[in-house]
Amino acid sequence: MFYRENGQFKTSYRADQQIFPIAQDRWAVLLLVACAFVVVPLLASEYLFLSVLIPFLIMAMAAIGVNILVGYCGQISLGSGAFMAVGAYAAYNMYARIPGMQMLVAVLTGGAFAALVGIVFGIPSLRVRGLYLAVATLAAQFVCDWAFLRISWFTNHSTSGSVSVSNLHVLGLPVETPAQKYLFCLSLLVVFGLLAKNLVRSAVGREWMAIRDMDVAAAVIGIRPMYAKLSAFAVSSFIVGVAGALWGFVNLGSWEPAAFSVDRSFQLLFMVIIGGLGSILGSILGAAFIIVLPIVLNLLLPWLGSLFGLEVSIAAVEHTQVMIFGALIVWFLIVEPHGLAKLWSVGKQKLRIWPFPH
Amino acid sequence: MKFRQLTLAAAAALTLGASASAMAQAQQFFPVLSGRTGPVAPNATPWANGHNDYMKLVNARGGINGVMTLVEECETAYATDKGVECYERLKGKHGGATVFQPLSTGITFALTEKVPGDKISLITSGYGRSDTADGGVFKWNFPLIGHYWVAGDTVLQHIAKKEGGWDKLKGKKFAIVYHDSPFGKELLPIVQERAKMHGFELQLLPVPAPGVEQKAIWLQVRQQRPDYVIMQTWGVMTPTAIKEAVATGYPREKMFGTWWSGAEPDLKDVGAAAKGYSAVMMQHGAEPQSAVVKEILEKVHAKGQGTGPKEEVGSVLYMRGVMGAMLAVEGVRAAQERFGKGKVMTGEQARWGYENLNLTQAKLDALGFKGVMRPVSTSCQDHIGSGWARVHTWDGSKFVWSSDWLEADQQIIKPMVKQSADKYAAEKKLTRRTAADCGS
Numbered sequence: 001m002f003y004r005e006n007g008q009f010k011t012s013y014r015a016d017q018q019i020f021p022i023a024q025d026r027w028a029v030l031l032l033v034a035c036a037f038v039v040v041p042l043l044a045s046e047y048l049f050l051s052v053l054i055p056f057l058i059m060a061m062a063a064i065g066v067n068i069l070v071g072y073c074g075q076i077s078l079g080s081g082a083f084m085a086v087g088a089y090a091a092y093n094m095y096a097r098i099p100g101m102q103m104l105v106a107v108l109t110g111g112a113f114a115a116l117v118g119i120v121f122g123i124p125s126l127r128v129r130g131l132y133l134a135v136a137t138l139a140a141q142f143v144c145d146w147a148f149l150r151i152s153w154f155t156n157h158s159t160s161g162s163v164s165v166s167n168l169h170v171l172g173l174p175v176e177t178p179a180q181k182y183l184f185c186l187s188l189l190v191v192f193g194l195l196a197k198n199l200v201r202s203a204v205g206r207e208w209m210a211i212r213d214m215d216v217a218a219a220v221i222g223i224r225p226m227y228a229k230l231s232a233f234a235v236s237s238f239i240v241g242v243a244g245a246l247w248g249f250v251n252l253g254s255w256e257p258a259a260f261s262v263d264r265s266f267q268l269l270f271m272v273i274i275g276g277l278g279s280i281l282g283s284i285l286g287a288a289f290i291i292v293l294p295i296v297l298n299l300l301l302p303w304l305g306s307l308f309g310l311e312v313s314i315a316a317v318e319h320t321q322v323m324i325f326g327a328l329i330v331w332f333l334i335v336e337p338h339g340l341a342k343l344w345s346v347g348k349q350k351l352r353i354w355p356f357p358h
Numbered sequence: 359m360k361f362r363q364l365t366l367a368a369a370a371a372l373t374l375g376a377s378a379s380a381m382a383q384a385q386q387f388f389p390v391l392s393g394r395t396g397p398v399a400p401n402a403t404p405w406a407n408g409h410n411d412y413m414k415l416v417n418a419r420g421g422i423n424g425v426m427t428l429v430e431e432c433e434t435a436y437a438t439d440k441g442v443e444c445y446e447r448l449k450g451k452h453g454g455a456t457v458f459q460p461l462s463t464g465i466t467f468a469l470t471e472k473v474p475g476d477k478i479s480l481i482t483s484g485y486g487r488s489d490t491a492d493g494g495v496f497k498w499n500f501p502l503i504g505h506y507w508v509a510g511d512t513v514l515q516h517i518a519k520k521e522g523g524w525d526k527l528k529g530k531k532f533a534i535v536y537h538d539s540p541f542g543k544e545l546l547p548i549v550q551e552r553a554k555m556h557g558f559e560l561q562l563l564p565v566p567a568p569g570v571e572q573k574a575i576w577l578q579v580r581q582q583r584p585d586y587v588i589m590q591t592w593g594v595m596t597p598t599a600i601k602e603a604v605a606t607g608y609p610r611e612k613m614f615g616t617w618w619s620g621a622e623p624d625l626k627d628v629g630a631a632a633k634g635y636s637a638v639m640m641q642h643g644a645e646p647q648s649a650v651v652k653e654i655l656e657k658v659h660a661k662g663q664g665t666g667p668k669e670e671v672g673s674v675l676y677m678r679g680v681m682g683a684m685l686a687v688e689g690v691r692a693a694q695e696r697f698g699k700g701k702v703m704t705g706e707q708a709r710w711g712y713e714n715l716n717l718t719q720a721k722l723d724a725l726g727f728k729g730v731m732r733p734v735s736t737s738c739q740d741h742i743g744s745g746w747a748r749v750h751t752w753d754g755s756k757f758v759w760s761s762d763w764l765e766a767d768q769q770i771i772k773p774m775v776k777q778s779a780d781k782y783a784a785e786k787k788l789t790r791r792t793a794a795d796c797g798s
Contacts, residue, residue: 046446046450047446047447047450050442050446051442051443051446051447055439096785149538149564156785159543159544159546159547159778160463160467160487160540160543160544161539161540161543162464162467162540164467164470164471164785164786166471166786167786167787176475252438252439252442252468253468253471253472254467254468254470254471255438255468256438256464256467256539256540258438258464258539258567259438259439295443298433313394314392314394314431314432314433315394315395315399315403315433317433318394318395318433318435319395
């Protein structure tokens with residue numbers, strides 16, 4: 001009833017193939033993006049920016065990258081944290097060693113280096129599949145952890161192994177205040193989201209999906225598995241690497257290899273699985289679930305406790321939060337194994353035929 | 359209906375809360391980044407309890423010239439990203455945070471980049487970046503009374519004394535077992551410097567976090583048989599190391615911890631087997647007999663307001679929390695001398711207090727720290743204040759002092775601090791603070 005496309009006729013192929021063929025969707029998304037650019041910076045507090053929104057945006061971008069590889073091309077990867085680390089450290093080295101380096105250039109070069117490393121670690125995917133590939137990509141994680149801890153050149157010979165950046169500028173504009181950082185990350189997320197969405201709708205995206213669904217059949221119809229798989233690794237690692245550079249530069253400011261540990265890889269994989277494999281929207285929803293929910297629970301639990309006159313100790317809150325979070329993951333996966341994105345599309349379908357379900 | 363009742367209750371609770379906080383007088387807010395869960399929980403919990411108990415004691419004594427202290431905790435679980443989130447959450451609360459004590463070197467590194475913008479000081483008593491002792495570059499960092507280079511220098515001094523002089527160390531082999539993170543690596547420059555000076559060999563043995571997997575490391579120790587093992591460990595890593603040492607048969611008398619690796623939770627479980635293990639202490643050790651502990655027991659715990667269990671009051675890490683709280687409070691008191699007694703200090707004003715701290719022995723004795731610590735006095739250039747340490751040894755059930763007071767050799771540390779700080783300033787394109795800035 002509220003959500004019908006009656007009367008929306010497509011008169012050209014162009015109109016038929018746009019990202020959001022339904023007008024309501026199109027307007028809603030545009031409105032949402034406009035809100036994110038205009039209204040949020042006016043209303044959000046510093047805490048909301050720095051601790052919730054910026055980590056969420058950057059992780060959403062990383063999740064999009066992982067989703068291209070895992071969701072669209074079907075290559076399970078546990079090396080995403082490593083590709084983030086490569087992006088961050090490559091960008092750091094570009095920024096610290098080359099005088100007058102633009103931050104944006106450094107971040108994008110970080111992505112390019114991550115793409116290279118991604119291709120190298122993607123080579124095993126030509127031979128091994130599924131869970132075995134996951135184990136093979138785990139090697140990337142250990143190699144990178146080791147390299148950034150042990151080879152002091154990468155950290156500019158810092159005694160503690162911790163590196164930091166400051167005085168960030170993009171195209172002459174400072175990226176210092178929380179709102180500026182937020183807008184910078186949001187712009188990059190929008191650009192990369194659009195890029196990824198268009199990529200997966202294009203020929204190369206269809207090749208990835210063909211490989212995912214059945215690689216032998218795909219090879220038979222003339223898709224080169226090596227090209228398809230390695231291009232997925234490259235594109236995915238590029239986006240993940242850029243997100244890693246942002247995580248270091250914008251979110252942390254100062255970081256050590258532990259910021260990109262194997263936990264980060266698992267976290268990214270969970271985002272993609274919970275959000276929905278093979279869905280750009282799913283990546284964003286998954287990132288929101290994994291990043292924002294723990295913080296919300298953490299803030300909510302003491303407040304709930306005080307409502308019933310209970311003094312909840314800080315350690316109890318932490319434990320309860322982990323338990324509730326775990327239970328929610330299980331619950332969501334039981335209710336909708338295809339992720340939050342599928343839940344959303346089911347909801348849309350229901351809205352469409354409401355109030356007459358048949 | 360039910361929902362309505364709930365919202366009404368919520369609204370009532372909110373308005374009540376709001377009016378209550380409006381009625382209360384302004385308080386000096388000390389945020390606490392605690393580690394009550396995670397890999398360092400057994401050690402970080404007594405620290406937070408000690409800190410909070412001392413703040414309660416300050417209030418029982420009548421506040422800081424009448425200004426009451428207020429504490430709010432946020433749990434970091436020793437994770438850097440969570441710590442940064444907690445910092446953002448707490449920094450603006452209750453009229454603004456006075457000072458942060460992150461109790462984690464990783465979090466300190468991250469916050470060092472943030473505090474100049476927010477104008478809040480960091481006290482990193484005994485941890486964090488060693489080069490932040492240079493106040494000329496690090497305006498907002500205060501590694502008061504010790505950092506890792508002080509720990510490393512004093513523990514080596516103690517060993518040299520036992521051996522009969524620095525020249526006796528020539529050719530000896532030292533294994534350094536350290537947490538593979540900025541925290542662990544911070545110790546290395548000073549031992550490397552000393553190794554170069556006195557000609558002893560170093561064997562660096564990094565342990566990946568959280569440090570429960572150390573079999574390979576101790577196998578190496580068994581093969582190489584170093585003359586001494588120095589441990590830079592924290593949390594669950596320390597008891598694991600000592601247990602592995604017992605299993606390998608490495609003599610505990612040859613093992614020395616730095617000051618985060620020698621507290622009761624680390625050795626309780628190993629008990630008698632750990633006899634002979636020593637650790638250098640940042641001035642204080644377990645101080646159940648000190649006046650301040652007795653006062654806490656009497657004015658806080660006896661009234662049922664103790665934060666943690668009564669048994670841990672006066673233990674090593676509890677005392678470190680007490681000392682951290684005392685330094686934070688005394689800085690505010692010093693700032694009040696300048697900016698107005700009985701007023702709530704802003705983060706910026708408190709910073710002046712930390713930079714002009716002058717705790718004489720008489721003042722410390724009056725606060726109940728007689729025999730616990732020595733005088734501290736900071737200045738614009740010197741953000742550490744003093745560098746004393748003592749070594750204590752586990753006798754199977756408790757710690758006993760095994761050395762006299764040791765002072766870190768500033769002739770060696772000062773140039774290292776300056777060099778490292780200059781490097782940081784060059785990387786960040788910062789200039790050293792001018793004399794005019796020092797007075798402000």
